Amino acid sequence: MRVLFIGDIVGRPGQDYVREVLPGLLRARRIDLVIANGENATNGRGINRLACEALYDAGVEIITLGNHTWDQKDTPALLEEDLRIVRPANFPEGTPGRGHTVCRVAGRPFLVINLMGRTFLSQLDCPFREVDRILGEHPDIRHILVDMHAETTSEKLAMGWHLDGRVSAVVGTHTHVPTSDERVLPNGTAYITDVGMVGPRNGILGMDRHRVIRKMRTQMPVKFEVASGARQFCAVEIELDDETGRATGIERIFLCETGE
Numbered sequence: 058m059r060v061l062f063i064g065d066i067v068g069r070p071g072q073d074y075v076r077e078v079l080p081g082l083l084r085a086r087r088i089d090l091v092i093a094n095g096e097n098a099t100n101g102r103g104i105n106r107l108a109c110e111a112l113y114d115a116g117v118e119i120i121t122l123g124n125h126t127w128d129q130k131d132t133p134a135l136l137e138e139d140l141r142i143v144r145p146a147n148f149p150e151g152t153p154g155r156g157h158t159v160c161r162v163a164g165r166p167f168l169v170i171n172l173m174g175r176t177f178l179s180q181l182d183c184p185f186r187e188v189d190r191i192l193g194e195h196p197d198i199r200h201i202l203v204d205m206h207a208e209t210t211s212e213k214l215a216m217g218w219h220l221d222g223r224v225s226a227v228v229g230t231h232t233h234v235p236t237s238d239e240r241v242l243p244n245g246t247a248y249i250t251d252v253g254m255v256g257p258r259n260g261i262l263g264m265d266r267h268r269v270i271r272k273m274r275t276q277m278p279v280k281f282e283v284a285s286g287a288r289q290f291c292a293v294e295i296e297l298d299d300e301t302g303r304a305t306g307i308e309r310i311f312l313c314e315t316g317e
């Protein structure tokens with residue numbers, strides 16, 4: 058079984074690039090399931106219905122989120138009615154939507170869990186206890202991917218090792234910068250600290266760099282906008298054993314356009 062996980066998709070440039078490159082990747086690599094982090098899909102902040110539909114049309118099947126979950130006003134309703142989109146599971150009890158979802162891939166149940174780290178982010182419930190609880194609820198599912206949306210490398214590595222041998226993959230998102238530490242941990246869990254992003258590559262994390270620099274230099278309020286120009290696509294392909302769910306490989310995929 059082959060799963061493609063696409064890093065944070067930023068704005069319309071990110072959506073468009075996914076639509077352009079995904080069909081070719083799916084054909085060439087015989088992918089069985091496509092999961093993407095969509096927390097920046099609408100103008101770099103959150104995701105609305107329109108962006109969701111655009112990603113589904115492009116071939117994405119499950120969408121994960123992060124700290125930008127509530128930036129668009131129709132997201133709470135969207136999360137309540139659409140089982141294909143998940144927000145971090147360790148949000149406080151009573152939060153709209155769900156933190157994990159089960160789909161079927163090649164006749165088998167596949168569990169997708171979204172978690173968020175707490176270092177330099179909101180002080181949410183403990184992601185380690187929450188993932189243990191969810192796994193306890195699904196003892197029979199062997200094919201499991203966890204999107205660990207977090208700022209620090211240490212918190213993501215800790216989650217990878219915490220879950221080694223208990224899930225098929227732990228992939229990091231949020232920093233928008235891909236790391237080169239992809240590997241299969243000793244007990245069969247594929248791991249990467251950050252997958253990276255899909256969007257304008259000459260901005261800062263996908264946003265217009267001039268505005269970001271102005272804000273940093275002046276400390277004045279500046280409205281950020283998604284950058285334009287050349288784009289990049291960051292994803293990982295994870296290969297899983299059909300029977301056991303153990304990862305047998307993880308490969309980074311990086312595509313980009315040249316020029317400004």
Ligand SMILES: [Fe+2]
Pocket residue numbers: 065096097123231232233
């Ligand atoms: Fe992001």
Ligand SMILES: [Fe+2]
Pocket residue numbers: 096123124125206230231232
């Ligand atoms: Fe984020």
